[in-house]
Amino acid sequence: MDQENKITEQKTKKDSSKIGAVIILVISALVFLPFGASAVFQSIFNKQKASTFGSYNGKNITYEPGTKFFITVSNLAQSYQAGGYKVDENSYYRIMREAFYQTVINMAFTDSVKKSGYIVPKEAVNRFVIESFTDPSTGKFSQKAYNQTSAVDLEKLRKDIESNLVYKRYFYDLFGAGNEVSFNGTPLYGLKRSGAEKKFLASMGAEKHSFDAVAFSTANFPKEEAVKFGKENAEKFIKYDLSVITVDDEQEAKALLKQINGNEITFADAASEKSQKYYSDAEGKNAGAYRYQIENMLDNVDSLAELEKLQKDEISAIIKTKRGYSIFKCDDSVVAADFEDSTVQDAVLGYINSNEKSYIENYFLEIAENFVSEAAISSFDSACKKFNVEKSEVQPFPVNYGSSSIYSSVSETGPLARIASNEDAYKTAFSLKQDEISSPFILGSNVVVLKCTGIQTDEVEDASETEIRNADLNTANSALFANPKVVDNFFATYITLMSENKNRK
Numbered sequence: 001m002d003q004e005n006k007i008t009e010q011k012t013k014k015d016s017s018k019i020g021a022v023i024i025l026v027i028s029a030l031v032f033l034p035f036g037a038s039a040v041f042q043s044i045f046n047k048q049k050a051s052t053f054g055s056y057n058g059k060n061i062t063y064e065p066g067t068k069f070f071i072t073v074s075n076l077a078q079s080y081q082a083g084g085y086k087v088d089e090n091s092y093y094r095i096m097r098e099a100f101y102q103t104v105i106n107m108a109f110t111d112s113v114k115k116s117g118y119i120v121p122k123e124a125v126n127r128f129v130i131e132s133f134t135d136p137s138t139g140k141f142s143q144k145a146y147n148q149t150s151a152v153d154l155e156k157l158r159k160d161i162e163s164n165l166v167y168k169r170y171f172y173d174l175f176g177a178g179n180e181v182s183f184n185g186t187p188l189y190g191l192k193r194s195g196a197e198k199k200f201l202a203s204m205g206a207e208k209h210s211f212d213a214v215a216f217s218t219a220n221f222p223k224e225e226a227v228k229f230g231k232e233n234a235e236k237f238i239k240y241d242l243s244v245i246t247v248d249d250e251q252e253a254k255a256l257l258k259q260i261n262g263n264e265i266t267f268a269d270a271a272s273e274k275s276q277k278y279y280s281d282a283e284g285k286n287a288g289a290y291r292y293q294i295e296n297m298l299d300n301v302d303s304l305a306e307l308e309k310l311q312k313d314e315i316s317a318i319i320k321t322k323r324g325y326s327i328f329k330c331d332d333s334v335v336a337a338d339f340e341d342s343t344v345q346d347a348v349l350g351y352i353n354s355n356e357k358s359y360i361e362n363y364f365l366e367i368a369e370n371f372v373s374e375a376a377i378s379s380f381d382s383a384c385k386k387f388n389v390e391k392s393e394v395q396p397f398p399v400n401y402g403s404s405s406i407y408s409s410v411s412e413t414g415p416l417a418r419i420a421s422n423e424d425a426y427k428t429a430f431s432l433k434q435d436e437i438s439s440p441f442i443l444g445s446n447v448v449v450l451k452c453t454g455i456q457t458d459e460v461e462d463a464s465e466t467e468i469r470n471a472d473l474n475t476a477n478s479a480l481f482a483n484p485k486v487v488d489n490f491f492a493t494y495i496t497l498m499s500e501n502k503n504r505k
Contacts (some may be wrong), residue, residue: 031352053100053499055487056107061100062398068106074098093494100490101477108480109170110163120165128161129154174476175469180225190469198462201471205407208396209430210454214371214389215415215446216364218357223349227339227364230348237337237344237351240294240307242286243267243329245275246321253318253325260315260327267315267329278323278499286328290347297321297404308334366445368440371449376436380451396456399426402478405470406463418444 050064076095077087085091133146149157176190230237245267247253256274257451259265265274271284279297280286288294295301299320306316310330319326337344352359367387375383384391392414398408403420408449410416419425425443432452440447463471480486 011391014403015306039164051493053488053490053493054104057111057485058160059107061103061107063096067390069099069103072102072106073195076102081367092498096492096494100488104488105480108168108483108485109167113166113170116182118166118169120162120169124165125158125161128165129158132157132161132438142273144414162201175472191472193465193468195462198464198468201406201463201468202460205400206460207399207433207455207457208398208408209452210396210456211394211416211429211432212451213394213415213451214368214384214449215443216368216371216389216440216448217446218360218364218445221349221352221360221363226345226348226352229352229359230337230339230344234337234339236290236292237339237348238291239289239337240286240291241289241330241332241335242294242307243271243284243331244279244286244326245271245284246280246326247274247276248324250320250325253327257315257318257327258486268326270327278326279321284329290351291484292351297326303414313354361442361447366443368447368449372440375449375451380437394450396454399430401426402474404474406467415446415448 050062051062052062053069054061061067063069063073073096076099080087080091080095081180085096133143133149134141172189174191245253245256247256256265256270260267260270268284272279272282275284277284279288286294286298291304294307295304298304299322303319306319307328307330310316310328312332314330316328316330319328339345339348370391371387372384374386378386381391394410394414394416397410398407400409400420401423403409410419416425416429419429422443424450425440425441427442428438429450429452432450434452435454436452438448438450440449442448481488
């Protein structure tokens with residue numbers, strides 16, 4: 001669970017950042033390597049069945065040698081290493097997530113260019129072939145390196161270059177080449193913008209609002225409230241003492257159960273040597289002991305009745321679980337939850353956070369409603385003292401949904417740090433009149449109350465080419481990943497893949 005929470009935090013940070021930055025990486029990471037990029041992750045994620053992380057327009061994005069996704073992961077990992085960064089478990093998620101984004105973007109842009117009938121000129125491919133064998137320190141082409149490269153590798157290099165130039169054609173036509181070639185100061189590549197457009201875009205960030213804010217963090221949910229929930233739902237926290245063997249194939253499970261019942265192999269040895277360990281540790285001990293955890297394992301919740309019948313040391317029949325076919329062994333009797341035990345209290349808190357988040361949010365919404373009532377009677381500051389909550393002064397900022405680079409943004413820390421991706425929160429905040437106090441609303445892991453302290457209209461400069469270009473990149477990517485053609489199963493697949501890899505060690 002710790003690993004999953006860590007990845008969830010990384011995912012949140014990644015998905016809330018500007019996807020436009022990723023597309024720049026696509027261009028910078030397209031390094032043409034004549035001998036091919038080393039498969040940095042091949043040994044890490046070595047498995048018989050390839051993992052599919054999603055799809056674009058019905059085409060799977062699968063992690064296996066030779067696929068675009070696989071090569072992009074490898075190239076990005078090499079780019080990290082070349083930049084002096086360490087490629088390890090702390091960077092796997094970031095690298096693979098970026099590679100997934102790049103793969104989707106590449107597939108979408110390439111499809112669009114191909115529909116236009118564009119054909120990459122051979123001369124353009126030749127230029128990049130020469131560049132691939134040119135020493136960057138001297139600027140000289142290495143005929144020797146070229147001659148030592150096999151015909152097969154050269155042909156693969158040409159195909160890779162052609163593929164990447166198709167992608168670049170779309171990118172350059174819409175967004176420019178970065179350091180654009182210009183004529184009389186006007187870029188030759190990318191969408192063109194009029195002076196009126198630049199003024200209009202800049203004016204949208206002129207009106208700014210400032211606030212006083214308080215935040216009731218859902219992370220501070222009291223344990224006594226968790227205990228109250230636990231007692232009201234005590235059956236969820238009954239504790240089972242089980243070991244489990246899980247395999248992918250039903251026939252394999254039947255054969256294994258027959259061997260165990262025939263004393264050809266012990267349950268312990270089968271758990272250690274034969275199990276996929278989706279639900280257990282290396283010795284076969286079931287990782288989720290509470291009833292709600294076991295219910296989540298089962299393909300059919302009714303199967304729990306079979307487990308409840310087991311006596312100590314008794315072995316179950318084959319039970320279909322969500323990730324295969326399992327054989328359970330009862331190691332000891334079922335134990336009712338002791339809500340005085342801190343371990344059980346932590347388990348209840350974990351359950352509520354994962355499955356009953358609204359229960360926590362409603363608790364703090366009620367407190368925040370009382371705060372608003374007190375602030376209306378006395379003052380915002382007085383309510384802060386009475387409820388022992390810190391007031392934050394939020395400096396003036398405009399509506400900037402998606403954190404466009406054209407406009408200033410709210411601070412990345414503080415009660416409104418997550419507002420950039422929350423349309424309802426913006427509507428609540430910017431509909432307030434001077435000195436008006438908002439109703440409580442949920443923003444990230446906080447329940448927030450605002451008081452509007454000021455509304456101002458600033459003089460603004462015209463938006464620059466770079467700012468608009470970056471905004472266009474963000475918009476293009478947001479539209480792409482909201483498209484039903486994109487199926488994004490990255491997070492769930494990554495968690496599964498990492499779990500399987502950990503169990504293999």
